[in-house]
Amino acid sequence: MVNRIWCETVIPILWRNPWCYSINYKKNSLYSIITAYLSDDIKxxxxxxxxxILGQSLAFDYLSFCKNINIKVIDDIISIGSSLEYNRFFLQEEIYSLLVKKCPEIKYLNICGTYEIVYLPEAKVRLESLCELTCDTLIDSRYFYRLAHICQQIQRIIIINKNLKANQGTIKLIEFQKNLKYFKWVDEIDEDSIIIGND
Structure with a gap:
């Protein structure tokens, strides 16, 4: 009885951002839990x-508590399923679609990765209440234009600059915000790619 009550209190807290706990064995557990949500046909x-597929029976609806999506960490977890790039892409499609459907509202999004989650049909509804965004400038400008259209109440934006060229999409995203309270720009440009002067 005590364990059940304790779990009912702690699980929602831990699952707000399950990607932040850097424990090696955790990846397999997260992969197993996420794949358990997939339909039998997809499995x-x-x-x-x-x-x-490591699906297991679940004691809670874990993903319903999740408010954070971190593309880079989730892609790392997805790599458990297959080492083949095509299979990982197929698995990404299924898992990100599942996450966007199951997570009632996404408050924190880290898109320092390759999967374009904003184009999923349910993304507009789930991302409208986004509070914090972390991203890099290697992402296509059109992705940021779409995000600016969906999310206009972001309070915190952290942009990691990895590109010498200005990303017009990041500019538009910032312009569209009505409630921005914190902005951070981090330069991580590879010094070997900087060319000064004429050849």
């Missing part, structure tokens, strides 16, 4: 493609 299709 069967993924298994036929040679993708590892």
């Amino acid at each position: 069967e299709l993924l298994t036929k493609r040679g993708i590892l």
